[in-house]
Amino acid sequence: MNRGWRALVIGCGWISRQVHLPYLAGLRATGGLRSLYVADTAPERAARAARDFDAEMYTGPLEGAGADLVLVATPPADHATLTLRALAAGARVIVEKPLALTVEDAASVLAAAHRHGGGVYPLYTMRHRPEAALIRQVLAQRMGPAYEIRASWLRHDGVPATQGGTEPGVLWDLGSHLVDLALWLPDWCGATGTARAEHQHSAAAAIGDPRAGWQRQEPADQVVSAPKWHGVRAEATLDPGRRLHVEASWAAPGIRRDRSRIDIVGEQATLTWRTVLGWSPDRRTVCGPTLWITDADGRKQVLLHDQPRDPHVEYTAQLDAAFAALTSGDAAGSLETAYASTALLHAMRTSLDTAAPAPFDTRN
Numbered sequence: 561m562n563r564g565w566r567a568l569v570i571g572c573g574w575i576s577r578q579v580h581l582p583y584l585a586g587l588r589a590t591g592g593l594r595s596l597y598v599a600d601t602a603p604e605r606a607a608r609a610a611r612d613f614d615a616e617m618y619t620g621p622l623e624g625a626g627a628d629l630v631l632v633a634t635p636p637a638d639h640a641t642l643t644l645r646a647l648a649a650g651a652r653v654i655v656e657k658p659l660a661l662t663v664e665d666a667a668s669v670l671a672a673a674h675r676h677g678g679g680v681y682p683l684y685t686m687r688h689r690p691e692a693a694l695i696r697q698v699l700a701q702r703m704g705p706a707y708e709i710r711a712s713w714l715r716h717d718g719v720p721a722t723q724g725g726t727e728p729g730v731l732w733d734l735g736s737h738l739v740d741l742a743l744w745l746p747d748w749c750g751a752t753g754t755a756r757a758e759h760q761h762s763a764a765a766a767i768g769d770p771r772a773g774w775q776r777q778e779p780a781d782q783v784v785s786a787p788k789w790h791g792v793r794a795e796a797t798l799d800p801g802r803r804l805h806v807e808a809s810w811a812a813p814g815i816r817r818d819r820s821r822i823d824i825v826g827e828q829a830t831l832t833w834r835t836v837l838g839w840s841p842d843r844r845t846v847c848g849p850t851l852w853i854t855d856a857d858g859r860k861q862v863l864l865h866d867q868p869r870d871p872h873v874e875y876t877a878q879l880d881a882a883f884a885a886l887t888s889g890d891a892a893g894s895l896e897t898a899y900a901s902t903a904l905l906h907a908m909r910t911s912l913d914t915a916a917p918a919p920f921d922t923r924n
């Protein structure tokens with residue numbers, strides 16, 4: 561661990577308070593960091609974070625902070641700009657998902673990471689679920705080439721109550737995790753193709769208070785505009801002949817419990833992961849099995865019965881992995897997959913806006 565690092569957290573909202581600040585404060589307390597600074601465009605949020613996590617408030621430009629490590633946890637629109645500025649200032653960067661909101665911005669980050677050599681580790685948390693490592697192993701050994709993935713994340717009342725979650729829309733909020741998993745699990749990076757996407761249901765479909773229960777206690781200074789759409793469906797054709805279907809909703813009509821499911825179809829078998837992703841309390845009561853494989857004759861073998869109940873498992877694992885990668889200078893693979901998923905999501909987003917198919921190229 562890097563006892564000498566001076567860390568700066570930019571953005572002291574929900575995810576920082578839930579995950580990043582407790583983790584970094586713990587590291588600093590055990591000598592794993594030299595110092596911890598916090599910054600936020602809302603000074604009262606930075607002040608509260610400084611007080612609650614025994615950090616120092618930083619109010620100047622990030623270039624003047626002398627930070628060895630910058631953790632970006634603002635809403636997505638600023639992720640790329642802040643990451644580029646931190647790299648140029650000589651820092652390593654941990655950045656919340658999505659890496660960027662356009663393929664051009666993601667490409668700039670990739671190029672700057674190569675140029676400055678500081679390293680950028682994007683937080684696509686679901687890669688750090690314990691099931692994901694087993695899935696990658698099974699895909700490599702028992703499935704044959706994968707040619708179709710169906711990925712869905714449906715919440716029944718899980719509209720974010722934070723600017724960072726709401727502002728980019730459900731495609732970037734939940735969909736970015738699904739698309740990233742779909743490229744990372746079977747290693748579908750480097751694909752070109754065409755994507756299309758459509759909105760599924762508007763805010764009018766929500767019943768009662770659709771805000772995520774685990775965020776309803778957000779402070780009154782948080783200004784969140786009501787999203788117009790709650791659901792999205794997207795699909796992509798990846799050359800040669802592979803297909804990806806994605807469905808994501810913050811408030812899906814007609815379901816009573818949050819659920820996520822990923823089916824990966826290979827030439828020899830189909831792998832099914834049925835789970836609850838993220839912070840939903842429904843993951844505490846979901847019943848197994850969670851992961852199974854079905855061979856070409858329809859024979860099913862359960863690979864995992866239970867899933868981790870506590871989301872801190874993967875949220876802590878991602879930070880452990882980020883520190884390990886940035887310390888050893890080995891963050892490039894993680895960033896390249898994030899670039900690829902941003903390229904594909906950008907095309908889906910373009911299709912949402914234009915109602916026409918949009919091309920993508922995930923090669924870098």
Ligand SMILES: NC(=O)c1ccc[n+]([C@@H]2O[C@H](COP(=O)([O-])OP(=O)(O)OC[C@H]3O[C@@H](n4cnc5c(N)ncnc54)[C@H](O)[C@@H]3O)[C@@H](O)[C@H]2O)c1
Nearest residue numbers: 571572573574575600601602633634636656685722723724
């Ligand atoms: N990995 C995950 O599963 C996961 C879960 C939740 C949130 N997130 C991501 O974390 C990010 C933040 O989400 P959140 O829910 O914490 O949002 P939030 O709105 O609660 O917090 C964002 C904070 O950033 C501050 N801010 C905005 N622009 C800034 C700027 N330019 N400089 C400094 N501070 C700025 C805001 O004042 C706010 O305090 C989002 O990108 C979101 O997608 C990821």
